[in-house]
Amino acid sequence: MQMFFSGQWQDKSDTIDVVNPFNGEVIDTVPRGTAADVDAALATLAEGARIMKKMSAWDRCQILRKAAAIMERREEELGRLISTEEGKILAEGNLEASRAREVIEVSAEEARRITGEMVPLDAAPGAAGKLGFTLRVPCGIVAAITPFNFPCNLVCHKIGPAIAGGNAVLIKPASDTPLSALKLTEIMLEAGLPPEAIACITGPGSELGQAICEDSRVRKISFTGSFPVGENICRMAGMKKVTMELGSNSPVIIMDDADIETAVKAITSNGYANAGQTCISAQRILTSSKIHGDFLDALQPSVEALSAGDQLQAGTNVGPLVREADAERVEKWIRQAVESGARLVTGGERNGSVCEPAILADVAPEMRISCEELFGPAVALTVFDDINEAISLANHTEFGLSAGIFTQDIDRAMRFAQEVDSGNLHINWGSQWRADLMPYGGLKHSGTGKEGPKYAIREMTEEKMVVMHLK
Structure with a gap:
């Protein structure tokens, strides 16, 4: 052209x-x-x-x-x-x-x-x-x-x-x-x-x-x-x-009273849409220690059901990254996280510019895959004990574009809205949602x-x- x-x-x-x-x-x-x-x-x-x-x-x-x-x-x-x-x-x-x-x-x-x-x-x-x-x-x-x-x-x-x-x-x-x-x-x-x-x-x-x-x-x-x-x-x-x-490295908090089925649906959508190449992709999944195992058990098969490959073929859920160099970077960050003590639950394999959707557990906040913007098809799970720690972890970043929380407790939801440093805040959904007519911007x-x-x-x-x- x-x-x-x-x-x-x-x-x-x-x-x-x-x-x-x-x-x-x-x-x-x-x-x-x-x-x-x-x-x-x-x-x-x-x-x-x-x-x-x-x-x-x-x-x-x-x-x-x-x-x-x-x-x-x-x-x-x-x-x-x-x-x-x-x-x-x-x-x-x-x-x-x-x-x-x-x-x-x-x-x-x-x-x-x-x-x-x-x-x-x-x-x-x-x-x-x-x-x-x-x-x-x-x-x-x-x-x-x-x-x-x-x-x-x-x-x-x-x-x-x-x-x-x-x-x-x-x-x-x-x-x-x-x-x-x-x-x-x-x-x-x-x-x-x-x-x-x-x-x-x-x-x-x-x-x-x-x-x-x-x-x-x-x-x-x-x-x-x-x-x-x-x-x-x-x-x-x-x-x-x-x-x-x-950019951002959006946090999503999964409280112990979360609707796990809805949370899994949101993270599967929010973490891997456009191969994770979205500014508000769900990246840091902060899960309550009380339901961490149940949430991970439900998330893993949902993510493993995603098919990665040719974006123009019917049945593909996750396409390639825009450049093979970006896929190589995502692969490298996943490997570095595992070498630093994180656990690769599923995915992470690379074939050219295509990365298999990945879940990492036991991720420490200081790991690169948590504290920087990944822009790839992987989510990083970190465990917390209470709402105070969850908010502290959510704010433990230089970014502040979008964040989400899953809870049935209105007091927790309002604390999240008032105290998490983010321009967009979602209650009972993940970080990746935008109506094009709404005010959209970051802190x-x-x-x-x-x-x-x-x-x-x-x-x-x-x-x-x-x-x-x-x-």
């Missing part, structure tokens, strides 16, 4: 292969963009930002509605493309395509709801006769830097609110999975978005990222990815507005700012205070 900037689709002599993670087959090529391409794109996007600023909320809404309708017609095509380039099973690819369409639909709705507020200035001393209100205005150019693991939905979580808020948008997709973002660009143009108002540049993040983040024409950066990269982007960004959706090293169209639009617009001095 070609990349799009300066109002046209463009090729380059230097290209990047896009491969199927399962078998390494090349499915397409994309241009290897450069810093010069970013500069040219931003020159056009500056004009696009002026066009978008003048566009009515109604017109922005209609563009997004039409885009959603096109996405609905092409949902099966998008789902298969997502699965082919990223490695998730077809059911998950189709679900992502459906969710992405919903994000664009909600963004269209929110485009019509951008409001300011009246400010009661005459409540201040000496302010009689003053009338105040706020206006929300577009940022200008929004840079959307997106990861490989949700190559369609997470792009929509950035471009939908950006367009709804009246901005131009520059997309920098992950080099492993750029095709979904390019298809979305094609769809937005077909829906009537001015060509000056969108660009999608493919290429290495090391070169393109710096060119994007340091350019003063970019006012807002929305990034999803790892903490080290996010921290570096913040350093380069300077005074720009930033939203950082970063600590898991990021700053919120996604979800309504909340992202706030991040992608700026507030002006107007004071009328009446006679």
Whole structure:
């Protein structure tokens, strides 16, 4: 596929292969963009930002509605493309395509709801006769830097609110999975978005990222990815507005009064969906010493029933990791944990980029598989004695994106909600659940700012205070 900037689709002599993670087959090529391409794109996007600023909320809404309708017609095509380039099973690819369409639909709705507020200035001393209100205005150019693991939905979580808020948008997709973002660009143009108002540049993040983040024409950066990269982007960004959706090693607490059947269902889903390559995957499973054995006995056959392999084949539950190097890393971390005293209950074998779903028990909090983000199909079980220890273990991390607890005790549930340091908290479900319209974001090293169209639009617009001095 070609990349799009300066109002046209463009090729380059230097290209990047896009491969199927399962078998390494090349499915397409994309241009290897450069810093010069970013500069040219931003020159056009500056004009696009002026066009978008003048566009009515109604017109922005209609563009997004039409885009959603096109996405609905092409949902099966998008789902298969997502699965082919990223490695998730077809059911998950189709679900992502459906969710992405919903994000664009909600963004269209929110485009019509951008409001300011009246400010009661005459409540201040000496302010009689003053009338105040706020206006929300577009940022200008929004840079959307997106990861490989949700190559369609997470792009929509950035471009939908950006367009709804009246901005131009520059997309920098992950080099492993750029095709979904390019298809979305094609769809937005077909829906009537001015060509000056969108660009999608493919290429290495090391070169393109710096060119994007340091350019003063970019006012807002929305990034999803790892903490080290996010921290570096913040350093380069300077005074720009930033939203950082970063990593996690999500804890799920299984109390002694948990519904074990429901907990097993959740962990089997949350720990291994998308081969564990989800920011809110259930990774640290904290189990009460009173029911640890029963929970593990129930979890093991549920996980062993998962079939790992070719993501495009019916019957596969867990596809490959996006790169074989990532599968090798997961295998290495599992081996290191076992060498440090953890017990491999099941799984852990690797065949190319495919890792068998694994369960590790007797995991100490300081082990790498517990204290860092695994991003692979394995869960790490650690035992606790009471709710105090469970909360302490849950907070024993630099991350804070999502957490879950299973309990029938309302007091325990509320202690969890109040005391666990996490941006998303789930009671009687695991850590991996998200409605695309809800505010979504992390604490600590898991990021700053919120996604979800309504909340992202706030991040992608700026507030002006107007004071009328009446006679």
